[in-house]
Amino acid sequence: MREINFVDALNEALHEEMERDEKVICLGEDIELAYVFGVTKGLKDKFGGDRVRDTPISELGIVGAAVGAAMAGYRPMVEIMFMDFIMLAMDPLVNQAAKLRYMLGGQLSIPMVVRTPGGGGVQYGPTHSQVLEAWFMQVPGLKVACPSDPADGKGLLKAAIRDDNPVFFCEHKMLYKMKGPVPDGDHIVPFGQAAVKREGSDITLIGVGYQVHNCLRAAEELAKEGISAEVVDPRTVAPLDTATLAESVRKTNRCVVVEEGHLRSGVGAEISSAIQEEAFDYLDAPIGRVAALNAPIPFDPDLEDFVLPNSGNVVEAAKKALGVPV
Amino acid sequence: MARNAKSLSRKRLHEMYRTMLRIRRFEERTDELFMAGQIKGAVHVSIGQEACSVGVCSTLNQDDAILTTHRGHGHSIAKGTRLPEMMAELLGRSTGLCKARGGSMHIADVSMGHYGAHSIVGANMPMAAGMGLAYQLEKKKQVAVVFFGDGASNQGSFHESMNMCAIWKLPVIFFCENNQYAVSFGVERSTAVQDISVRAQGYDAPGVTVDGMDVTAVYEATAEAVARARKGDGPSLIEAKTYRFFGHSRGDPQFGPYRTEAEVQKWRKRDPLIVAEKLLKMTKAEKEAHEAAIKKEMDDANRFAEESPKASLESALEDVYA
Numbered sequence: 001m002r003e004i005n006f007v008d009a010l011n012e013a014l015h016e017e018m019e020r021d022e023k024v025i026c027l028g029e030d031i032e033l034a035y036v037f038g039v040t041k042g043l044k045d046k047f048g049g050d051r052v053r054d055t056p057i058s059e060l061g062i063v064g065a066a067v068g069a070a071m072a073g074y075r076p077m078v079e080i081m082f083m084d085f086i087m088l089a090m091d092p093l094v095n096q097a098a099k100l101r102y103m104l105g106g107q108l109s110i111p112m113v114v115r116t117p118g119g120g121g122v123q124y125g126p127t128h129s130q131v132l133e134a135w136f137m138q139v140p141g142l143k144v145a146c147p148s149d150p151a152d153g154k155g156l157l158k159a160a161i162r163d164d165n166p167v168f169f170c171e172h173k174m175l176y177k178m179k180g181p182v183p184d185g186d187h188i189v190p191f192g193q194a195a196v197k198r199e200g201s202d203i204t205l206i207g208v209g210y211q212v213h214n215c216l217r218a219a220e221e222l223a224k225e226g227i228s229a230e231v232v233d234p235r236t237v238a239p240l241d242t243a244t245l246a247e248s249v250r251k252t253n254r255c256v257v258v259e260e261g262h263l264r265s266g267v268g269a270e271i272s273s274a275i276q277e278e279a280f281d282y283l284d285a286p287i288g289r290v291a292a293l294n295a296p297i298p299f300d301p302d303l304e305d306f307v308l309p310n311s312g313n314v315v316e317a318a319k320k321a322l323g324v325p326v
Numbered sequence: 327m328a329r330n331a332k333s334l335s336r337k338r339l340h341e342m343y344r345t346m347l348r349i350r351r352f353e354e355r356t357d358e359l360f361m362a363g364q365i366k367g368a369v370h371v372s373i374g375q376e377a378c379s380v381g382v383c384s385t386l387n388q389d390d391a392i393l394t395t396h397r398g399h400g401h402s403i404a405k406g407t408r409l410p411e412m413m414a415e416l417l418g419r420s421t422g423l424c425k426a427r428g429g430s431m432h433i434a435d436v437s438m439g440h441y442g443a444h445s446i447v448g449a450n451m452p453m454a455a456g457m458g459l460a461y462q463l464e465k466k467k468q469v470a471v472v473f474f475g476d477g478a479s480n481q482g483s484f485h486e487s488m489n490m491c492a493i494w495k496l497p498v499i500f501f502c503e504n505n506q507y508a509v510s511f512g513v514e515r516s517t518a519v520q521d522i523s524v525r526a527q528g529y530d531a532p533g534v535t536v537d538g539m540d541v542t543a544v545y546e547a548t549a550e551a552v553a554r555a556r557k558g559d560g561p562s563l564i565e566a567k568t569y570r571f572f573g574h575s576r577g578d579p580q581f582g583p584y585r586t587e588a589e590v591q592k593w594r595k596r597d598p599l600i601v602a603e604k605l606l607k608m609t610k611a612e613k614e615a616h617e618a619a620i621k622k623e624m625d626d627a628n629r630f631a632e633e634s635p636k637a638s639l640e641s642a643l644e645d646v647y648a
Contacts, residue, residue: 025463056486056489056493060482063452064449064451064483067456068452071441072461073460074459091446091449096444100442102645104432107436140648238648
């Protein structure tokens with residue numbers, strides 16, 4: 001299978017979906033030249049300035065306008081340049097997009113996607129490094145995708161654009177340059193289907209978004225010591241495929257959940273709760289959790305590395321769950 | 327006033343009067359039902375501001391859009407929202423426009439071009455811009471009108487939306503009902519300009535201030551803005567000076583803590599119904615005919631609502647997809 005990077009995979013999804021459906025439009029800051037991360041490159045040349053347009057720096061206005069365009073029958077894709085900026089647009093996303101279909105008694109639906117890069121590792125400091133999926137998965141009416149590789153990025157983005165309801169689409173900056181196999185043709189990944197990214201039998205490592213890669217690295221390390229770790233990626237946290245996660249735990253009897261957001265009320269808290277409900281009798285040890293330390297994400301590379309989770313933290317948590325000396 | 331009235335036929339003015347009366351009587355009815363404990367939650371009546379609702383919506387086609395506010399009964403009715411289903415919504419019935427999930431602050435009737443009351447102050451303006459963008463892309467001649475108050479003109483959403491509509495020449499009319507108070511906070515204290523319409527200058531758009539108690543003045547100004555929008559010349563800002571005769575919501579007295587009885591009485595002399603009656607030189611018989619027709623509509627709406635079943639508990643979980 002051909003290998004392309006995450007940016008190109010997302011870019012392909014946008015090209016294909018805009019080609020397929022003329023109601024798909026793109027709004028965002030500096031998207032015409034794809035000036036920041038490049039995901040929207042070539043779209044304006046191909047589809048024109050009506051359908052692909054730069055907006056003023058008005059996050060509230062842009063996301064609100066996307067809600068309005070969706071109400072009037074379009075399928076807007078909004079790019080928010082950094083995930084942290086979505087806080088300026090919480091009202092249109094959480095109070096409007098997520099609730100309108102329900103609040104108006106089903107009179108209309110809001111097919112829109114907010115794509116946005118989050119995460120640390122690039123020394124952008126506290127207000128350009130956050131991952132916020134834990135916030136949004138709490139909102140009835142929002143779907144939340146956290147792809148971890150190019151194939152899932154493309155497949156989930158295509159599914160998101162075709163969805164009749166609002167999707168918050170989390171892209172991790174560390175994934176953008178990462179290459180991986182992507183199937184040709186109309187590759188769709190349905191929401192709510194977790195994927196086993198590496199099979200194993202001794203412990204389940206559940207990673208969210210980019211943290212899938214720390215889980216895979218940890219699994220490599222553990223293999224050297226004869227420990228077989230299974231890595232499972234929920235791919236979307238709303239809806240969350242707890243059945244597949246629990247099935248893995250029933251096989252391995254041990255589990256560590258890894259996320260880049262903060263521990264308190266994190267995605268891992270929800271996943272751990274679901275696993276103890278669905279597979280309590282199969283657990284041989286408390287569920288371990290790995291997350292960012294309780295501080296904003298600092299700029300300095302050494303400090304940032306210290307606060308963010310890494311594969312060493314995952315190995316450590318896995319050994320603790322296995323009762324193996326660290 | 328005479329100048330404004332020229333473009334409206336007497337018949338049309340009577341229709342507009344009747345719609346204003348429909349709003350007045352509907353809101354009086356909701357107020358009674360609220361006081362009787364039959365309508366729960368929050369109800370914000372727009373009594374005193376009917377000329378704004380009717381003056382604006384009389385310029386629109388069914389497929390034009392409005393987006394309104396927590397104080398949106400008047401706009402809803404003026405846009406043609408079905409009264410029985412609206413009353414059913416207020417009373418929590420399964421037949422309500424929003425299946426009893428939205429209530430007074432979230433009335434919508436999309437079939438009539440009413441895209442919702444949006445109760446977060448200022449939230450509706452970016453949505454109106456987006457609807458305008460859709461209409462422009464479709465190359466249809468539809469327009470979107472967004473109603474908001476003096477308070478909302480201080481939200482960032484107002485400025486972000488005006489700017490987007492102006493740079494892209496979107497067919498959106500920003501209609502500000504300056505009713506003098508954002509809850510208890512007077513406009514002269516909340517707002518840096520005397521006439522909110524001047525804020526249009528910052529976006530190179532036309533801005534006018536009109537008498538919001540005169541339905542013909544509102545109609546004329548809106549008709550001009552709508553024509554401009556349909557031609558592709560972009561947004562306009564209209565400020566109507568108006569007044570809510572009641573408190574902010576039930577529980578807020580008509581006068582006392584933040585405004586005087588004399589002030590309320592001064593505005594009540596320019597009640598939009600009285601202004602229109604004078605303009606029409608309405609006879610007693612004509613007025614009684616309007617009242618009788620409206621009473622029947624109200625009774626029918628009430629009966630429909632009361633005979634409808636309450637929304638089922640299971641229905642509270644429908645239309646949720648994630």
